[in-house]
Amino acid sequence: MRGFIMLEWKLDYNIATIIISVMLLAWYLHQKKIPLSSYVFFLKFNLSVLACTIIESIGVTLFKSGIIGEFGFNVFMAFYSFIACLITVIYACFVFEYMHVSDKNKKFLKIFLYIILSITMIIDAATPFTKIGFYFYNNEYAIGKFGGLYALLSGVAVVTGIAVIIVKRKQIPASRVYILIASIVFSTLMFVVQLKFTISILCFGYIIVCLTLYNYIFNPALYIDNLTQLYNKDCMREYLEYRLERNKQFSIILVAMDDFKYINKTYGVDIGDNLLVQVGNYLRGVDGVDEVFGYGSDQFGVVCNKISVEDAKLLAGIIEERFKHPWYSESAAGVMMSSSTCCFECPKDADNYGNLVEIMDYAMSMAKKTNKGGISVAGEMDLTKMRSEKEIEKAVKLAIDRDELMVYYQPIFSVEKNIYNSAEALVRLNDEKLGWISPEVFIPIAEKNGLIISLGDQILRSVCKFIRDNKLSESSIEYIEVNISPVQLQQPEYYKKVIDILEEYEVKPSQINIEITETANMVGGSDIVNENIKKIVEYGITLSLDDYGSGYSNLDYINHMPFHIIKIDKYIVWDAFENIKAGITLEYTIRMLNALNYMIVAEGVETREQKEHLAEIGCHYMQGWYYSKAVAEDEFMQVIKKIPDRIEQMN
Numbered sequence: 326m327r328g329f330i331m332l333e334w335k336l337d338y339n340i341a342t343i344i345i346s347v348m349l350l351a352w353y354l355h356q357k358k359i360p361l362s363s364y365v366f367f368l369k370f371n372l373s374v375l376a377c378t379i380i381e382s383i384g385v386t387l388f389k390s391g392i393i394g395e396f397g398f399n400v401f402m403a404f405y406s407f408i409a410c411l412i413t414v415i416y417a418c419f420v421f422e423y424m425h426v427s428d429k430n431k432k433f434l435k436i437f438l439y440i441i442l443s444i445t446m447i448i449d450a451a452t453p454f455t456k457i458g459f460y461f462y463n464n465e466y467a468i469g470k471f472g473g474l475y476a477l478l479s480g481v482a483v484v485t486g487i488a489v490i491i492v493k494r495k496q497i498p499a500s501r502v503y504i505l506i507a508s509i510v511f512s513t514l515m516f517v518v519q520l521k522f523t524i525s526i527l528c529f530g531y532i533i534v535c536l537t538l539y540n541y542i543f544n545p546a547l548y549i550d551n552l553t554q555l556y557n558k559d560c561m562r563e564y565l566e567y568r569l570e571r572n573k574q575f576s577i578i579l580v581a582m583d584d585f586k587y588i589n590k591t592y593g594v595d596i597g598d599n600l601l602v603q604v605g606n607y608l609r610g611v612d613g614v615d616e617v618f619g620y621g622s623d624q625f626g627v628v629c630n631k632i633s634v635e636d637a638k639l640l641a642g643i644i645e646e647r648f649k650h651p652w653y654s655e656s657a658a659g660v661m662m663s664s665s666t667c668c669f670e671c672p673k674d675a676d677n678y679g680n681l682v683e684i685m686d687y688a689m690s691m692a693k694k695t696n697k698g699g700i701s702v703a704g705e706m707d708l709t710k711m712r713s714e715k716e717i718e719k720a721v722k723l724a725i726d727r728d729e730l731m732v733y734y735q736p737i738f739s740v741e742k743n744i745y746n747s748a749e750a751l752v753r754l755n756d757e758k759l760g761w762i763s764p765e766v767f768i769p770i771a772e773k774n775g776l777i778i779s780l781g782d783q784i785l786r787s788v789c790k791f792i793r794d795n796k797l798s799e800s801s802i803e804y805i806e807v808n809i810s811p812v813q814l815q816q817p818e819y820y821k822k823v824i825d826i827l828e829e830y831e832v833k834p835s836q837i838n839i840e841i842t843e844t845a846n847m848v849g850g851s852d853i854v855n856e857n858i859k860k861i862v863e864y865g866i867t868l869s870l871d872d873y874g875s876g877y878s879n880l881d882y883i884n885h886m887p888f889h890i891i892k893i894d895k896y897i898v899w900d901a902f903e904n905i906k907a908g909i910t911l912e913y914t915i916r917m918l919n920a921l922n923y924m925i926v927a928e929g930v931e932t933r934e935q936k937e938h939l940a941e942i943g944c945h946y947m948q949g950w951y952y953s954k955a956v957a958e959d960e961f962m963q964v965i966k967k968i969p970d971r972i973e974q975m976n
């Protein structure tokens with residue numbers, strides 16, 4: 326088939342491409358080398374674009390000036406079109422690397438691409454002689470018999486790249502997915518423009534892609550900490566992910582400065598920064614260390630590739646020794662600092678980055694508590710607690726996602742009215758693998774990782790739905806007490822969420838009572854907590870102080886917080902029957918609370934004797950197994966119908 330396109334062969338875009346390419350290479354090479362494999366692809370990509378542009382420019386110049394003829398020019402063009410296809414393959418290979426395609430799949434995809442590349446290479450090599458591909462003839466650009474196949478094969482490489490990006494899109498931030506796809510679409514567009522409008526613009530398109538990738542993905546500033554010039558945590562993640570995916574063995578020594586905030590306070594932030602730079606530089610220079618990463622503001626991850634954890638321990642000893650001597654900065658002579666170090670061995674201690682970070686954080690916080698300033702080895706530490714916490718965290722997450730949390734109700738008995746007048750909602754979790762997990766175990770874990778927020782919302786919804794569906798307003802139950810964690814109250818405008826949920830289920834505020842436990846962080850409460858409490862009470866929801874008498878009992882607290890009910894902690898109740906002093910304290914506490922006009926609920930009432938004595942000393946509301954344990958909704962509706970007098974006779 327004879328061609329129809331006449332390229333003008335102006336070299337303006339080629340010159341611009343060469344300038345940008347050289348500039349990018351200069352930026353790239355003058356920066357510290359980034360130890361990530363995808364960076365090698367970036368370099369190859371840039372170099373191929375440069376080579377492709379130079380070959381095209383030389384060919385055109387020689388041909389235009391008559392130094393070479395049509396055949397010579399077609400040889401140049403064969404090289405040009407081969408490298409143009411190679412660039413597509415390099416980009417696709419980079420995508421496989423960057424998107425964490427497994428080694429097995431990567432091998433398969435690469436073989437597929439190399440086959441494509443080989444076929445195009447054969448077409449390119451044959452074209453000057455046989456005119457089967459793209460060639461130049463009689464001052465026109467022509468497409469030979471296999472020109473269509475050539476374009477098709479390049480297209481397949483492009484589609485493979487896009488498919489991998491789409492399938493693996495969850496592996497990287499969405500903004501980067503868009504950039505990778507946009508880059509492919511843009512260069513394809515440039516290819517079409519080149520063919521259609523007779524402008525030699527393809528390489529210019531490639532170098533613009535290169536520039537964009539440099540800016541958003543390969544910019545060393547994204548991976549190097551400005552202050553210490555060490556690789557940052559993002560870089561550490563990609564570096565270690567690469568090593569862990571390939572099951573390569575290595576050791577990490579985590580070096581954490583002890584009480585660094587005091588150094589900042591004592592000497593000022595500038596000197597503090599300078600000292601961190603010095604520690605970073607020192608660590609980089611230690612023999613046997615391969616890479617040093619900044620891990621957190623005053624922690625360093627020291628990676629040693631070819632040593633066992635035993636050798637890592639020896640290295641940690643050398644580092645520890647250095648910390649026995651002062652550090653000098655321009656304006657502070659002889660600052661003594663201490664560091665805690667912890668050694669890890671991969672993949673033995675952790676076989677993926679997520680687990681590794683969990684272990685590093687946990688082991689370091691344990692090391693700081695039990696072996697501050699010393700050397701710890703993760704493999705020798707007891708990490709079972711952390712592992713079981715993680716299992717429980719998973720179970721809670723799963724239950725939240727599947728809406729499988731259950732809420733049980735424990736009735737509260739009014740001695741004066743001789744009825745169950747209220748109940749406490751208590752969450753229950755039954756995991757497939759772990760079985761029943763006590764809220765005393767999983768609530769603190771959910772508080773630590775923030776899951777308590779969605780868990781708490783689900784519980785409140787479930788309680789409101791229960792009140793509405795069972796028409797509790799028509800029963801003796803006036804309100805349900807719901808436990809709210811201090812973490813929930815720390816959310817700005819949490820009260821709005823509470824009001825919205827109540828309104829959604831048409832529950833009156835007087836039908837809900839919120840229980841708050843006294844904890845260290847509640848005493849003196851933050852502005853957000855105080856605002857939430859104020860607005861909740863203004864709305865008409867009453868407040869209980871839970872577990873009174875244990876933990877952070879603070880008289881000032883009950884005097885200044887708008888509590889309606891005080892719930893005496895079950896351990897205080899039990900102790901009062903075992904210990905004379907505790908009995909007296911409880912009696913006077915109840916007297917004081919009555920004088921202050923609080924409703925008093927005793928928790929943990931397990932026997933008739935306890936119930937009678939508590940009623941005698943002025944406690945009029947009882948909660949405990951003597952009456953009923955916390956039970957599921959249906960059972961609860963049966964329990965509250967029973968006349969408590971009868972229960973007493975039964976007991």
Ligand code: C2E
Nearest residue numbers: 751752764765768784808809810929930931948949950955
């Ligand atoms: P809490 O709020 O003080 O709840 C009372 C606990 O005492 C409940 O334990 C209840 O089952 C138990 N209890 C009541 N009467 C007796 C008795 O006579 N004998 C004995 N041995 N125990 C009795 P549970 O359900 O295991 O809950 C433990 C804690 O977990 C609760 O203490 C509360 O702090 C927390 N919790 C439970 N449900 C929730 C919830 O929905 N949200 C939040 N934030 N915390 C909850």
Ligand code: MG
Nearest residue numbers: 749808840871
């Ligand atoms: Mg409670």
Ligand code: MG
Nearest residue numbers: 871872892928
């Ligand atoms: Mg309690």
